[in-house]
Amino acid sequence: MPFRIAQIVCLAVSMLVLAGEPAQAIDVRAAVLRVDYQVPLPISRFDLRPDDLGVAGGLLADEDNNTTGTFLGHTYATTTRAATPETADAAMDEILAEGLRYIVVIARMDDLLRLTDKAAEAGAMVFNAEAADMPLRDDQCRANLLHTATSYQQQADAVIQFAVWKKWTRLVLIAGSNTPDVALADAYRKAARKFGADIVEERIFEDIGGTRRTDSGHVLVQRQLPVFMQDLPEHDVVIAADASDYFAPYLTYHLWTPRPVMGSAGLRPVQMHGGHEAFGATQLQNRFEKIAVRYMKDEDYNTWIALRALGEAVTRTQSDDVTTVIDFLLSDAFELAGFKGHQVNFRDWNGQMRQEVILFDDRITVSVSPQEGFLHRTALQDTLGLDRPESACTALGQG
Amino acid sequence: MTYASLPFLLLGVVFASPALAGKAFVTNERGNTVSVIDTETWEVTEEFFGGNRPRGITVSPDGKHLYVCASDDNLVRVFDTETYAELPSLPSGPDPELFILEPSGHRLYIANEDDNLVTVTDTQSRTVIAEVPVGVEPEGMGMSPDAKWVVNTSETTNMAHFISTDDYQIKHNVLVDQRPRYAQYTADGSRLFVTSEIGGTVSVMDIDETGTPTLVDKISFEVPGVLPEWLQPVGAKVTSDGKTLFVALGPANRVAVVDAESLEVRDYILVGQRVWQLAFTPDEKFLLTTNGNSNDITVIDVAAEEAVRSIQVGDQPWGVVVIE
Structure with a gap:
């Protein structure tokens, strides 16, 4: 029996042969805003937060995106800022005043929501690279907020x-x-x-x-x-x-x-750890360690994949318009390799990135969930987290 | 009988009669060995050390030298295909995974996953003669039959880069789906197939007489009872008559049989677990698949389009090449 499914949408956006003259030049500008909190020291000094936590993931994303951009006439530059809860609003104001419209935020829920709403007023979008709180994926979701961080x-x-x-x-x-x-x-x-x-x-x-x-x-x-x-x-x-x-x-x-x-x-x-080598991740680790001179942590991965998603959207749509990018990221046409075995993409009902979760014993990848035998009618990754009928989110229009 | 089957039959006659036993060489990624299979008896006759993390494997045009990408040794190891003695290695650049040898046997084009480079190595002088910057995580390597073009796929940039073998410059870039793994031209050079592991598709490009590609279609796969995310196209081979394309579907444990002209998927052949790379026997009667998670090779009867036997090899077989 013959099987053939034409992927019309995919083909339509990517059917460009990028020969000779590059497509239209685009300079993609983004920011990483990290809010640092007064917290007690971690139980183990292995878990001390490095100064460039998250930021290093942004540097790697720039490097990856720029390599691809070379062939398309696109450039990527990400500015980074660390703030306290008290200075975070001013930092966001500065970022928006510079005209940046893509901001990865590494912060707790309350600060994240306030900063996201501020960004919305300027027509900017935010990637949540840290907060795991459920309301952000539920009744407190926002139309301009996507989550690369996994939820609780x-x-x-x-x-x-x-x-x-x-x-x-x-x-x-x-x-x-x-x-x-x-x-x-x-x-x-x-x-x-x-x-x-x-x-x-x-x-x-x-x-x-x-x-x-x-x-x-x-x-x-x-x-x-x-x-x-x-x-x-x-x-x-x-x-x-x-x-x-x-x-x-x-x-x-x-x-x-x-x-x-x-x-x-x-x-x-965890989302990623420095010992993870399956699914071709060794190359990701090597590239990251060259830049950061340390192992990758979750916040780095979340920031990296947020900016890679942005890069992929610009590559495929040939546009850095915020609405075009969000629509593309939430569409079926968007797919991205995340070094965890299957493509990652975003749930159109609450903006959460669908992804595998690595089970880590502090040295090796012990297993990767979802586990064999857990079934879902649409996507296996949706056995993890808030499924469409469970989420009260309506801001993205797909609730 | 149709005209289409005629050349196939002739080939069969020419190669089958003298019953000269061929050999298949299989790299075992985890076992650090190369398994040798007698293609007459389908018995494993030898297993020898192939370097650390051996993956890509190919053979010189005269069939005498076996080239193995020893990924963790950062070089290409060379072996005598008769004695299995190790010969002087070739420089490859870091972490070589896949490569392609030009038909003359002189230049070897090697993908360096870690360095966003394609390294060009002269097999005679054993020196690196060029390094071509490509997209992030270069992997698949294909060559046009006229040897004028090398196609490299970059797994994170998601492009097929068309490198001219005259000046080592990239002349065309074509965006394909996520994690492109393998590039395979038809024997007449008019078509190119690029598999995308995470995208789950095979991009089909028409190639004009100047070598310029045009993306014309994408092949998707669907197997009842198998989740779409497990259909991960990796290795691919097309028959020399350009009529049939075989695509290894990784963790779906199947090889898809595609009509290479109409691009319809005709069938799915059940093989071993995590099927990775493919190689024809020189007479094209059989197609061998490496099955990384079941540690075996499946032999597919090409004409009948069915699996006829499986052969246990070493630990995590990855690449395969067959000589007469």
């Missing part, structure tokens, strides 16, 4: 799918007490319900503050944590919901009952 729900679904694939379905959920921890824990509860796992008990690990750098902290941890983890019902896995990073890494080897830890420690859901 995508992260939780990725972990729980793996646990269920392993048939480790009896979960203990240990959640932090701060607002983001509570939101993340909620995503784990939903994921457990969605994929048929049982949370047999939940405990809250209170954040009582205090310094994270002490000379012999592990001594107390080793004595106290097993007690906290005592007297639990039979369980297969401990799930840690610690978005604010104050206790999860302590769990791994200080449980009462020996069990694997997943979530905010142990097996963690």
